[in-house]
Amino acid sequence: MTTRPLKDHGAPAPHLRTLLRGGGVVAFDGSRHVHLKRGDVVFCGGRIEYAGPQWVERADAPVHETIDTTGKLVVPGLVNTHLHVTDTPFTRGWLDDYASSAQAGAASNVTALYRLLPAVRAAALAEDQLAAAECAFSELLLSGSTTVVELGYDEEMGDRGDMATPRAVGDIAGRLGLRCYLAPRYRSRYWKLGPDGAPAYFSYEGDGLPRMRACVELLGEIHGTHQGRVRGMLAPGQVDTCEPALLRATREAADKTGYLIQLHAGQSPSEFRRIRQQHGCTTLEYLDRLGLLGRDLILGHSMFFSESGDVDECNSVELQRLRDSGTHLCHLPWVKARQGTVMRSFAKYRRHGIQVCLGTDTYPFDMFNEMRMAAAMCRVADGSPQAVTAAEIFHAATVGGAQALQRDDLGRLAAGCQADIVLVDVNRPHAVPLRDAIQHLVLSASAADVDSVFVAGRRVVDRRELVYGNLGDAVARLAEAGERVEARVRVE
Ligand SMILES: [Zn+2]
Structure with missing residues (x-):
């Protein structure tokens, strides 16, 4: 590499x-x-x-x-290794009282993920996305995140995935003074409701490969700008929305360029079942087969690598591969807790010697909330206050994140x-x-x-x-953008 x-x-x-x-x-x-x-x-x-x-x-x-x-x-400074700033502020108030993807197939989940989410995203134009980014990055700095990984959105957004948007998002983070890994997403297919009213997948041009090439090109332009604080990361969407060829191409690009990779995986039992159905193996075996596991890979969510979500139900070989490859898991406790699911568990992964870092995913962009949730959820999942110490959680929110980014100069106060x-x-x-x-x-x-x-x-x-932004103005702009987006949402 x-x-x-x-x-x-x-x-x-x-x-x-x-x-x-x-x-x-x-x-x-x-x-x-x-x-x-x-x-x-x-x-x-x-x-x-x-x-x-x-x-x-x-x-x-x-x-x-x-x-x-x-x-x-x-x-x-806290290291926040997974978030989406351009669309999630607009989804607030639309999705939260519906079930999570853990219950995919239930009618309520169809409404939230397949009907409401695409409708809200399609209504957010570039100007709205940048207003959301300015506000979210401000919130991140004001709540102590100094390094963030922004996973941008694809063509389902109102600007149809125009590369000018992630470029401008990186510039906002840089101007405000953040350290930001910019990870514009690409994938083979997206989902929404099909013509018959049932969830359906639709393929992107070239199964996402042209978009991936455009993303790699953008990373070449932005990597190391803003005094080295803005850097690039490869971001194939989710393990179940990318063709094997796209994931293999990602591994090749990472080996060639040295960019890190982040992939959403282990988000729901339905994702686990889909991988097993299509590829005849577990999600971790599938990622291993593709050669994707490695110390340069972060897996966002990582809650369902067995159908039940219990880490102890993964087989010992896959857990060993996860550990020995040095792959990092990004735990996002609050977004899932408010939908009724919990990682089982942070402590179990750590006991297996697997690296875990933390992120906020969606709103609020507040790592203090996330640290508290991570501690509480682990203790609830394992039924004991001794399941995890505060120090282990704080380590994940600092050093754990820095290790995921291969940065031994972040997440700690030392000479x-x-x-x-x-x-x-x-x-x-x-x-x-x-x-x-x-x-x-x-x-x-x-x-x-x-x-x-x-x-x-x-x-x-x-x-x-x-120091380098005006929160009052940013909040006012996002409130206006929210009005525009809401007026544009068309729920099919
Ligand atoms: Zn995410």
Whole structure:
């Protein structure tokens, strides 16, 4: 595998040294996050030089700015490895009271996924999608996500999959100061209601291969722009909407270019049954046969790799292949919990030695909510508060995500890492007394506690305000876009 060179590193971060001092720090000791009740973090030129107990200033390393972090907890930026910003805000209020894809085949599910979802997506034009992206990226930064993976939409959107839209989405993320992996999707077929009123699949031109080529070309243009913060990722849609040839072509493209891959898989029992029916094997065996498993692959959702969804019902060979290949699973607990399904379980995958990271998928784009859901859902699924610790969940939301992105310089506060840093207000009623900071972050803290955010050493959120965007304007634009989209929706 060759690694695609970054397009443009841009101007280096200014070599001004900043010291964060006065409050607690969640530093990384090389294997885990450690809470220091008082600690210092020093960064310069976009990278962390020091994170630990009191730092001693040296003549050859003058401090240019000291930020008082009294009453704050200094934590690593959260790594959110799966989300869709351009359409899901418009689906809010349409789908949520219908059943999930786990019950595919039930009448209510047909209404939500096959009738309402395509109708809402088709009504969102490029201008609306960009308004949604601006608002969602703002929400992400304001809630402490510093790295995100945006999985864009295909031709079912109102702009018919025009490549100008994902390009503009990447520019919005870059301008606001986020670190964004842009993953425009391609697939062989999409679904909606057929002429007879039953769910039906419709093929794209060339079973998705021309679209895939256009996506790879776009990645070549954007990879490494915005000072290296905007990068590309290959995103074949879902395991059941891609032909084997498209998935093989994806593996070849990844090996040739070094781009990572993300694929939706393990979303529902019906998907599991469909793969078994069509290919005569389980979903994991199918992915293994195609040569797709690997440390450069992230599988979004990963809840149903057996029909029941219980990880212990997967056969030992497929679990071993999943582990030994280094494939990453992206857990998206809230979107599924609100539809009544749960991963069974986060802890079981981890016990099998399998890598798990976290993402928000849809709304709210809030990793604090997602961490809390991941902890609660795992404990509910396994019936014990000891099933998973808060530290394991926080690790998945930081280091786990960084590993999925093959970035050992993200998701941790340690010398040499990117200065992606979040200051969390702990001078709050639900935070005191602060005995265990990591339990607080996972089980009590909320997005509203995020005070300031730095990405690559640049302050992008300052005391709850965006530095490079205007939240009020973004919210107003999205509200207007929502009115336009709703007026255009035609439910067949
Ligand atoms: Zn998704």
